[in-house]
Amino acid sequence: MGMLQLVVLAIIQGITEFLPISSSAHLILVPKVMGATDQGALIDLMAHGGSLLAVITYYRKDVAHILGGMSDVVTGQFSTTNARLFWLLAIATPPALIVGALLYLSGTSDMLRDPKIIAWAGLGFAIPLWAADRWATQNGSVEQSGWRTAFLIGLAQMLAFIPGTSRSGITMTAARALGISRTEAARFSMLMSIPLLAALALAAGASLYTHPPANGASFGDGMVVLGLSALAAYAAIAIFMRLVERIGLLPFAIYRVLLSAVIFLVVLF
Numbered sequence: 001m002g003m004l005q006l007v008v009l010a011i012i013q014g015i016t017e018f019l020p021i022s023s024s025a026h027l028i029l030v031p032k033v034m035g036a037t038d039q040g041a042l043i044d045l046m047a048h049g050g051s052l053l054a055v056i057t058y059y060r061k062d063v064a065h066i067l068g069g070m071s072d073v074v075t076g077q078f079s080t081t082n083a084r085l086f087w088l089l090a091i092a093t094p095p096a097l098i099v100g101a102l103l104y105l106s107g108t109s110d111m112l113r114d115p116k117i118i119a120w121a122g123l124g125f126a127i128p129l130w131a132a133d134r135w136a137t138q139n140g141s142v143e144q145s146g147w148r149t150a151f152l153i154g155l156a157q158m159l160a161f162i163p164g165t166s167r168s169g170i171t172m173t174a175a176r177a178l179g180i181s182r183t184e185a186a187r188f189s190m191l192m193s194i195p196l197l198a199a200l201a202l203a204a205g206a207s208l209y210t211h212p213p214a215n216g217a218s219f220g221d222g223m224v225v226l227g228l229s230a231l232a233a234y235a236a237i238a239i240f241m242r243l244v245e246r247i248g249l250l251p252f253a254i255y256r257v258l259l260s261a262v263i264f265l266v267v268l269f
Contacts, residue, residue, distance in 0.1 A: 003221075004034075006043065006221050006224055007224070007228060008030055009043060009047060009225060010046075010224065010225040010228035010229040010232065011228055011232045012026045012027065012232075013026075013027060013047040013048075013050065013051060013225075013232070013233070014050060014051060014054065014228065014230065014231065014232025014233035014234075014236060015232050015233070015235075015236045016236075017051040017168070017197075017233055017236075018051070018055065018168050018189075018190055018193065018233060018237050018240065019166075019168060019236060019240060020129055020168045020172055020173075020249060020252045020256075021166055021259070022121075022122060022163065022166035022256070023166075024118075024163040024164070025118045025121075025122060025163050025164045025166075025259070025263075027044075029118070029263065029267065032115070033266070043221070043222060043225050044200075044204040045201055045204035045205050046222035046225040046226040046229070047226070048200045048204060049201050049226050049229075049230075050226040050227065050228070050230035050231075050232075050233060051193075051197055051229055052193075052197040052198060052201060053226070053230045053233075054229070054232075054233035054234040054237060055190050055191075055193055055194060055197070055233065055237065056194060057230075057234060058234055058237045058238065059187075059191060062085070062187075063194070065081075065082045065085055066082070066086050066089060066191070069081075069083040069084070069085050069086030069087070070086050072086070073086060084143060087147065088143065088146075088147060088150040088188075089191060089192065089195070091150045091154060092150040092153055092154030092188075092192055093192065093196070094154070095155050095157065095158045096154065096157040096158050096160065096167075097195070097196065097199055099158045099161055100161055100196070100199060100203075103161055112161070112163055114163075115263050115267045117162065117164060118163045118164035118260075118263060119263040119264050120260070121162045121163065121164030121165045122165075122166075122256045122257075122259055122260040122263070123260040125159075125164070125165050125170060125173070125256070126253040126256035127253070128173050129169050129249050129252065129253045130249060132173045132174075132176040132249075133172075133173075133182070133249040133250065134248075134250070136176040136178075136179060136180075137181075138182070139179075139181055140179045140180050140181055140184065141180060141181065141184040141188075142175065142180060142188045145179065149175075149178050149180070150188075152178060153171050153175050153178070153189075154192070155174075156170050156171055156173065156174035157170065157171050157174075157192060157196070164260075166256075167189075167193065167196070168189050168190070168193070169252070169256075171185075171188075171189040171192060172185045172186060172189050175188060176249070181245075182244045182245050182248065183241065183244060186240065186241060187241075
């Protein structure tokens with residue numbers, strides 16, 4: 001695996017993880033387009049670790065509130081503002097973790113890494129992304145809406161394991177359809193990514209431990225990927241959060257349609 005592929009993978013992972021355009025679709029396609037081998041568990045681990053580092057750093061105040069809420073719950077203070085945010089994330093997270101664990105343990109996740117699935121999912125979920133943003137109301141937050149809204153967004157996140165769907169895309173679609181504002185939908189979606197990214201990193205780490213690579217990417221390569229992924233992800237989050245209220249989600253829906261068209265034309269034919 002060359003340094004060029006590592007750099008491209010790291011930057012693409014960082015940019016696409018938090019944008020509603022599907023990071024998994026891009027990461028699966030990069031080796032195919034570049035004619036290279038699959039990046040393997042070490043690079044997956046470092047790429048997800050970089051994204052996790054970026055979102056925790058950007059939302060460090062929210063993360064502190066979540067940890068404070070966890071502490072409040074442990075000490076019996078269930079109704080504080082911090083505890084409420086913690087509970088909402090705790091309600092939203094389990095559905096995707098359960099589905100992800102089942103797919104990982106059964107090996108079914110490998111069957112989904114098919115360009116046809118990526119293309120159809122990218123195309124199929126682009127329309128709801130645009131429609132929910134176009135006709136949804138512009139006010140409201142998950143904290144104001146309550147646990148039902150958080151749970152429904154969590155159910156939507158289960159679809160993210162279909163490559164091409166986009167975890168951020170499907171959760172923002174659900175949040176917008178439920179009346180959450182653009183910035184709040186994006187914020188809650190990114191906070192929801194923290195436990196899921198941690199779980200994905202642990203899964204990649206377990207795979208690396210049980211099936212260490214005989215050759216290929218080194219730990220130094222992994223550190224390059226982690227650093228570049230973190231920087232790219234942080235920049236992507238910062239730019240997206242500044243622009244999302246102004247530009248909406250239509251440009252990302254259009255991009256998904258174009259990406260699906262490219263997949264059909266270049267990869268499949």
